[in-house]
Amino acid sequence: MELIETVFVRNNLIVAFAVVGVTIWFSYLIANKFTHGRIHGSAIAIALGLVAAYFGGVATGGNTGVADIALLGGIGLMGGGMMRDFAIVATAFGVQLAELKKAGIAGVISIFAGVIVSFLVGAIIAILFGYTDAADITTIGAGAVTYIVGPVTGEAIGASNAVITLSVAAGLVKSILVMIGTPLVAKYIGLNNPQSAMVFGGLMGTTSGVAAGLAATDPKLVPYGAMTATFYTGVGCLLGPSILFFIVSGIY
Amino acid sequence: MIVYGVALLSACLIVGMLIGEALGIALNVEANVGGVGIAMLFLVFASNSEKFKSLTEGAAGSGIKFWSAMYIPIVVAMAARQNVAAAVDGGMLALSAGVAAVVVSFALVPVLSKLGNGPIEDENDGQGAI
Numbered sequence: 001m002e003l004i005e006t007v008f009v010r011n012n013l014i015v016a017f018a019v020v021g022v023t024i025w026f027s028y029l030i031a032n033k034f035t036h037g038r039i040h041g042s043a044i045a046i047a048l049g050l051v052a053a054y055f056g057g058v059a060t061g062g063n064t065g066v067a068d069i070a071l072l073g074g075i076g077l078m079g080g081g082m083m084r085d086f087a088i089v090a091t092a093f094g095v096q097l098a099e100l101k102k103a104g105i106a107g108v109i110s111i112f113a114g115v116i117v118s119f120l121v122g123a124i125i126a127i128l129f130g131y132t133d134a135a136d137i138t139t140i141g142a143g144a145v146t147y148i149v150g151p152v153t154g155e156a157i158g159a160s161n162a163v164i165t166l167s168v169a170a171g172l173v174k175s176i177l178v179m180i181g182t183p184l185v186a187k188y189i190g191l192n193n194p195q196s197a198m199v200f201g202g203l204m205g206t207t208s209g210v211a212a213g214l215a216a217t218d219p220k221l222v223p224y225g226a227m228t229a230t231f232y233t234g235v236g237c238l239l240g241p242s243i244l245f246f247i248v249s250g251i252y
Numbered sequence: 253m254i255v256y257g258v259a260l261l262s263a264c265l266i267v268g269m270l271i272g273e274a275l276g277i278a279l280n281v282e283a284n285v286g287g288v289g290i291a292m293l294f295l296v297f298a299s300n301s302e303k304f305k306s307l308t309e310g311a312a313g314s315g316i317k318f319w320s321a322m323y324i325p326i327v328v329a330m331a332a333r334q335n336v337a338a339a340v341d342g343g344m345l346a347l348s349a350g351v352a353a354v355v356v357s358f359a360l361v362p363v364l365s366k367l368g369n370g371p372i373e374d375e376n377d378g379q380g381a382i
Contacts (some may be wrong), residue, residue, distance in 0.1 A: 020325045020332075039269035042324050049331030057337030067333040081331030083299040086289045087326045089265050092292035093299050093308070100296065106367035114362060125349040140345070152282050166346055172339035173350025179331060181354060189361040196365040199313040203364065205355045205377075206332070207288070212327045219324065227289045234276060234285030 005071065012074030017122025023048055043183045043216035050176060088123065088211060088230075092224040099194040106195065107228045110202030115236045118144045118205070119244050122170060135159045136251035141248070142240040143167025146176060146206050146234050153240035174211040191217060194224040197204070201225030205232025260307045264294040275334030 008015050009114045013108025020093050027048060052232035053065025062068030066078030077083065085146045127139045137161040143150030143166065149169030153159075159167075182191070182200075199226065210229040257331075272287020279285060285348070300303040306312065339346070 003333045010373045016329060019326075020254055020329050023328060024325060025315050042328070045324075045328045046331045050330045050334060050336055054336040054340065056332070057335060063335045063338060065333045065336060072332075075329045075332050078326060079331070082324050085291075086261070086268075087319050087323040088288055088289045089268070089295055090261055091318055093261075093294045093320055094311075095292075095299075097296055099302055100293075106363055106364055109367060110360075110364045113360065116357055116359055117360065121351040121353045121356050125345065125352055125376045129348075130367060140349060143346075145351045147278050148283060156282075158258045159361055166343075168342075168348035169341065170349040170353075173346055174353050176334065176336060177326050177350060177354045181358070185358050189358055190365055191258075191361060196361060199364045199367075200361050201381055203360050204354070208330055211323075212331055213325050215324050222323065227292050230288035230292075231286035234272070234281060234283050237276075237281040237283040238279055238285075251307045 007074065008071045013077050014074065015234075016072065016074030016078040019075070019219075020078065030228060033174075039209050040183055040216045042219075043180075046179055046212045046216055049237065051215075061067045082209070084211065087225045088207075088222070091219075091226065095223050100227070101200075102195055107198040109200050110199040111205070111228055111231050111235050114203035114232060115145050115239055117203075118174070119240070123248060131163075134245070134252040136163045137252065138171060138240065138248045139163050139167045141244065142236065143170035145171070145240065146233050146238040147171025147175060149236035149240050152237045152243070156241035157245050171206070175206040178204050178206055178209030179212040179216070182209075183216040188219045191221070194221065195222035197224035197226050202228035202232065205229055205236065207233070254315035255367050256307050257312035257317075258319070260298060260304070260312070261295065261316050261319060264291045264298065267291065268294060294354075 024045045027045035031039055031041035031044050051126050056066035056069055064076050066072050095175035098185060115141065119141040123137050123141030131140065132136050135157045136159055138150035138157060139150060139154035142153035147168045150171050151164050153162035154167055186192065191200055199216060205227050210225045214225045262325050268291025269287040271285060272284040275285035276283050299308045
């Protein structure tokens, strides 16, 4: 047992490659055998990853899902921000400039629209749940933007720790729902071309959610959605503690 | 050489991230503003330009394509390291805020997509769905 642990921990990234490879093989097997390709294999793999992350988190009490289990620590590196961003940039290889220009303005508008709409929805829900403090309402609204904007905003305007934690949870719910929901609704929202993918990325904004959601829908759309999504958190951090907070404190 | 493509990809990401961080500081924001997006633009420019042909074609190109193909496995690993337990623990408020934000944003996708599309392009896009 100790022998296995030593080898697995010492080579954790390699273990992660093998584990993820087996997971994807199994997911595609299920996708082809049981759904006849109607559900994308990668959608199943991502869902399996999320389920595993839940049990990993419950079992260890840590906050990086499966990666908190010592033997699977390499998943943390493989799925961490550095590798994610590297692979996302690689997907831009072969993208045509003309496609980007076509949706340029719609893409920019969607980033601002996405931040403001998500914030409003989150703030309204906070009010419905009985919050009356401007800082609390703003922080929860910012959490509905992304789980990074929530704490950045909350700390800037002095919200309580409990509310900041709630805002992170709201952002996590959003991110996970985008991962799972995107392939299911893609048909109905016209998400089948580079332009709508750019708008989608700008509106949703959660880089992880958009990255996984588009991968499970049509990998060809990934670079377009990711391109706009990566500006979203920055815009959210810009608007949250400033204009959006001023507006909320003007009302409350 | 495969490593030339990988090096180009790395350089794009590093320069993009540096610009993103600088933008964040300039805007007084505690976040990287679009670093990855800017890096992607650099790679798009490089792969569409004659000057960078030796870094994007042949073996060098496969160095970039490898990482592009590793994207889905990396995303699966990313899903497996999300703090799903905390999302579940957030209770009704977090759940409602997250769900409502996603539903409203989904609904806006077709509305804003029309901004970038003329009527003729819409027909072509429709065929892509089949």
